[in-house]
Amino acid sequence: MKKSQPVSTSPLIPYEALLQQFKQLLRSNNLKFTKQRETILHALYTHSGHFTPEELYRFIKSEYPQLNTGIATIYRTLSLLENAGIVTSISFGTQGKKYELGVKAHHDHIICTNCGKILEFYDEAIEKRQEKIAKEFGFKMEDHSMKIFGICPECQKKERE
Amino acid sequence: MKKSQPVSTSPLIPYEALLQQFKQLLRSNNLKFTKQRETILHALYTHSGHFTPEELYRFIKSEYPQLNTGIATIYRTLSLLENAGIVTSISFGTQGKKYELGVKAHHDHIICTNCGKILEFYDEAIEKRQEKIAKEFGFKMEDHSMKIFGICPECQKKERE
DNA sequence: CTTATTGCAAACGTTTTGCACGTTT
DNA sequence: AAACGTGCAAAACGTTTGCAATAAG
Numbered sequence: 001m002k003k004s005q006p007v008s009t010s011p012l013i014p015y016e017a018l019l020q021q022f023k024q025l026l027r028s029n030n031l032k033f034t035k036q037r038e039t040i041l042h043a044l045y046t047h048s049g050h051f052t053p054e055e056l057y058r059f060i061k062s063e064y065p066q067l068n069t070g071i072a073t074i075y076r077t078l079s080l081l082e083n084a085g086i087v088t089s090i091s092f093g094t095q096g097k098k099y100e101l102g103v104k105a106h107h108d109h110i111i112c113t114n115c116g117k118i119l120e121f122y123d124e125a126i127e128k129r130q131e132k133i134a135k136e137f138g139f140k141m142e143d144h145s146m147k148i149f150g151i152c153p154e155c156q157k158k159e160r161e
Numbered sequence: 162m163k164k165s166q167p168v169s170t171s172p173l174i175p176y177e178a179l180l181q182q183f184k185q186l187l188r189s190n191n192l193k194f195t196k197q198r199e200t201i202l203h204a205l206y207t208h209s210g211h212f213t214p215e216e217l218y219r220f221i222k223s224e225y226p227q228l229n230t231g232i233a234t235i236y237r238t239l240s241l242l243e244n245a246g247i248v249t250s251i252s253f254g255t256q257g258k259k260y261e262l263g264v265k266a267h268h269d270h271i272i273c274t275n276c277g278k279i280l281e282f283y284d285e286a287i288e289k290r291q292e293k294i295a296k297e298f299g300f301k302m303e304d305h306s307m308k309i310f311g312i313c314p315e316c317q318k319k320e321r322e
Numbered sequence: 323c324t325t326a327t328t329g330c331a332a333a334c335g336t337t338t339t340g341c342a343c344g345t346t347t
Numbered sequence: 348a349a350a351c352g353t354g355c356a357a358a359a360c361g362t363t364t365g366c367a368a369t370a371a372g
Contacts (some may be wrong), residue, residue, distance in 0.1 A: 032326055032371045054361080070329040075362065093252035094337070096361050110298055119298060126290050130309055133282055137271055138314035146307040148291055153299035193346050193351055214337080231354040236337060255362065257336055 015045050018086075025084050036069050040077045044087060050098035050118050053078055090118070091145070108145070112152035114159075119152075176206050179247075186245050197230050201238045205248060211259035211279050214239055251279070251308070269306070273313035275320075280313075 013021075022041055026033050043060055044051070051059075056078075057071045078099050081087040088102035090109055098118070106127075107120040126146065134141035151159070174182075183202055187194050204221055205212070212220075217239075218232045239260050242248040249263035251270055259279070267288075268281040287307065295302035312320070 030326080030372095034327065034371075036328075052361090068329075072330080072363075073328060076327085091252070091254045093254060093258065094360080097254070110295065110300060112300070113303055121294055121298070123290055123294055126287055129284055129287050129290075130307075133284055134271065134309055134311050137280060137282070138317075139271060139273070139309070139311035140317055141309060141311040142274060143310040144308060145310075146291075147305060148295055148300070148302060149304040149306075150295050150300035150302040156299075156301055191347095191351080195345070195352060197353075215335095229354070233338075233355080234353065237352085255335080 015042070018045060022084075022086065025086075031080075035067060036073050037077050037080075039064055039067060039069070040074065041081070041086075044081075044099070044101045048101070050090065050100045052096055052098055054096075056099070090147070108147065110148040110150070112155055113149050114151050114155040117152050117154075176203070179206060183245075183247065186247075192241075196228060197234050198238050198241075200225055200228060200230070201235065202242070202247075205242075205260070205262045209262070211251065211261045213257055213259055215257075217260070252306075269308065271309040271311070273316055274310050275312050275316040278313050278315075 019038070019041070022037075023033055025031075026037075039060055040056065043056060043063070047059075053071065053074045057069070057074045060067065060069050060074070078087060078089075082089055082099070082102075086102060087099045089097040089099045091097050107122045108126070110119045110121060111117070130144050131141060180199070180202065183198075184194055186192075187198075200221055201217065204217060204224070208220075214232065214235045218230070218235045221228065221230050221235070239248060239250075243250055243260070243263075247263060248260045250258040250260045252258050268283045269287070271280045271282060272278070291305050292302060
């Protein structure tokens with residue numbers, strides 16, 4: 001059986017290419033290329049990891065105060081990027097969503113309930129079983145989400161001290 | 162490989178037993194047995210399926226108007242029951258949670274994105290893989306959630322018409 | 323010059339909280 | 348009587364929306 005493995009978190013494409021892809025997307029939908037949109041894309045590109053809209057908002061506010069970006073723009077841009085398949089989100093229920101640049105393959109998440117760290121993995125066996133289960137129920141599968149919660153090695157170590 | 166299967170939705174224990182379990186839980190935590198708490202438990206017992214706090218609130222308001230139950234009590238009681246392991250919830254992000262009596266074994270969910278129907282399943286292969294993945298990452302696994310989204314057979318049929 | 327986008331503030335839907343009053347023990 | 352639970356209304360939370368002003372094409 002294939003071993004599950006962490007998904008690489010380094011960007012797969014150069015920023016210029018990503019930017020072109022984004023501009024193309026905007027152009028072909030009669031949308032406009034704005035400083036705010038570029039800044040948000042750039043922030044996501046240069047900071048790997050998962051961010052809440054709020055975190056992104058505070059970051060951009062402090063890095064580019066002159067842009068005066070409103071949080072609504074963050075939300076609107078993240079939705080746009082998510083619909084375009086450029087970012088992906090993980091939902092944390094009532095606590096909101098976290099976003100990351102999604103130029104990566106599909107993956108699931110394993111989350112530390114102590115420090116909040118999020119790791120990614122892809123497991124072929126689970127993917128296959130999910131399809132099989134959907135089929136057994138007669139469902140046309142569209143999507144799935146799977147999260148494993150636990151305590152990460154570092155936090156376990158701290159607990160023991 | 163074992164076939165995944167729907168989890169029975171009929172209650173596994175008689176109401177009297179459940180009620181005693183609940184009373185015992187309350188007693189051992191110096192909590193009080195109130196009409197509101199009993200009514201909520203009973204409503205969950207007699208109506209299988211998944212309910213939002215709002216739905217439960219409206220139901221209890223119309224069935225037992227004289228109780229004058231506030232929605233805060235519904236939330237507080239559902240939290241209590243969930244912490245005690247008597248009910249379980251599924252999260253639907255910003256759209257809130259749905260609760261069901263959780264006197265059943267662990268299971269995951271397959272959800273129709275068209276009509277909202279929720280079916281339950283348990284798949285040993287997936288459970289095993291999850292444990293294995295947690296171990297590979299050095300995590301002490303505490304919990305997991307998995308949801309499959311798709312279109313149920315009935316809605317597929319309707320779509321074709 | 324047209325159309326999309328923005329920031330702002332208000333509205334939203336779900337959930338939580340503070341508090342005075344009621345109930346259970 | 349003590350302690351916990353309640354309803355209510357207000358607040359909190361993440362998110363969305365209406366709108367007049369602004370910027371992109």
